[in-house]
Amino acid sequence: MHANPASSLELEAISRHFEGRAVLSDISLSIPPGRITCLLGQSGCGKSTLLRIIAGVDRPDPGGRIRVGGVDVVGPGMFVEPEDRKIGFMFQDYALFPHLSVADNLAFGLRALPRAERRKRVARVAERIGITGLLDRYPHSLSGGEQQRVALARALAPEPAILLMDEPFSNLDQGLREKVRRETVETLRRIGTTAIIVTHDPQEALAVGDLIVLMRAGRIEQAGTPFEIYDRPHSPYAAEFMGPCNRxxxxxxxxxxxxxxxxxxxxxxxxxxxxxxxxxxxxxxxxxxxxxxxxxxxxxxxxxxxxxxxxxxxxxxxxxxxxxxxxxxxxxxxxxxxxxxxxxxxxxxxxxxxxxxxxxxx
Missing domain, CATH: 2.40.50.140 (Nucleic acid-binding proteins)
Structure with a gap:
């Protein structure tokens, strides 16, 4: 599988209000290409809303700007539709189509390709993720780990420049979660995709992220490498969120x-x-x-x-x-x-x- 060249992501002054309540407030962020970024924070801090805005399934308040690979996808008077952003989205519940085989699930986002190329692409991504033996099966017959791998393969099949993942490991048991997470991270690094993973687990963010963006009440509390954010927290909140502390x-x-x-x-x-x-x-x-x-x-x-x-x-x-x-x-x-x-x-x-x-x- 030959993925698109990894793309950078730039957010400028992204805000989002629901019924007068600020869910995101003036988020500006630079996501490096070809790396894994973790959006970290407790429930309700705005991280999943930010992910949906990046994907294009939700719109920010007027005035912000989003660039993918240096090209505007959101800006004054413009909004590029999700299917035209070259951004993949892997949902928390995987959202596999139960009436389609694994092969047809993988091919779903490839309908614009000729049939022969579509089959080749499905075979390539299945081999890369290690699910070739599952192609004829249906989602209901898969284990949780198998479903997660199929969902990852489906998100990667269109060869997105950026892959978004919303709590991708939270539905797995603890032992399986660590194994699947390790395999997923190895795959993402091998392909070189720019990936953004939402998580509420600081240990997961420290283990996975090249960059960690800690969010709090719709704002960025601190962004940095795992070592920076753990060893040099900018606030008591950041220190305590990343691990227990005596005050x-x-x-x-x-x-x-x-x-x-x-x-x-x-x-x-x-x-x-x-x-x-x-x-x-x-x-x-x-x-x-x-x-x-x-x-x-x-x-x-x-x-x-x-x-x-x-x-x-x-x-x-x-x-x-x-x-x-x-x-x-x-x-x-x-x-x-x-x-x-x-x-x-x-x-x-x-x-x-x-x-x-x-x-x-x-």
Missing amino acids: LTGIWSDGRIETPIGTFPADLDLPDGSLALACIRPQALSIGPDGQGISARVVAKTFTGESEQIDIMVHPLAQTLRMHSHFRIPMAIGEKVSLQLNGAQIHVFPEPPAVDPLQPET
Whole structure:
């Protein structure tokens, strides 16, 4: 299968209102060609609406612009129809036609081609995705993983320049999800298609995306590589969405935040004496030898197989601190321990407002 050359995607000032409510607000974004971009966020943040607007099945408010491969498809007074954008769309529920065989499902978007070329294209994409043995079967006889692969093949059959995927792995069981996701990502990278994947799972985005676009309430909270967005979050929201954090409020003084469990430097421009917030990853905490650290007490332990989750109480904190350890911690609940910190996993921000209605869902 020879896909079209991968295309870049440019969004400028894309907004969308429903009944006076802003679902998307002034989204500007540059999607690199030939890479996988993950639109990440909790339900209702606008990521699926943005995907539909890119596909052309929904229209943005007037004033925005969308370019595919440098060519306008949405702009002042213009709107290119979905079938003319060379953009493929893979739906969350796969949307396979139950009355058509797998081969006919794959051929559905190829009706403009001569019959012989259509058969060749179906055979090529089926071989590439590894579903040649399924071509005579019908969707109802396929497993979830097989249906997902057929849906991917159907989306790729027209050789789109950009492929959009809305929660493509969410209907699969956990073990199968990881296998199918890995195979899908390998296929997309081999073909070199520009792909945009919507997901609500930060671990999936970190595993899959070359670029992660974290959305929040219809806006882009942060965009960057997986390492950038995890290691250098721009906000407490971004830090906590990408992985669990312990929150500690402290006083800012001379380029450092002073907390009850330590003082940590950060690159912030804050007046001395103002409040700041430290978000401390559970893996930043560890148990040290007796007397070499902060005096603490174990209050809970949960064994998860790969690691142990341990809740620690440190005076004078009102809340417990959570740590993750890949080593067996022999201390029993109620026992005193010495707590040590790894500053590399501590993120410091200006203290956010006391009431933050947009905290990530738990």
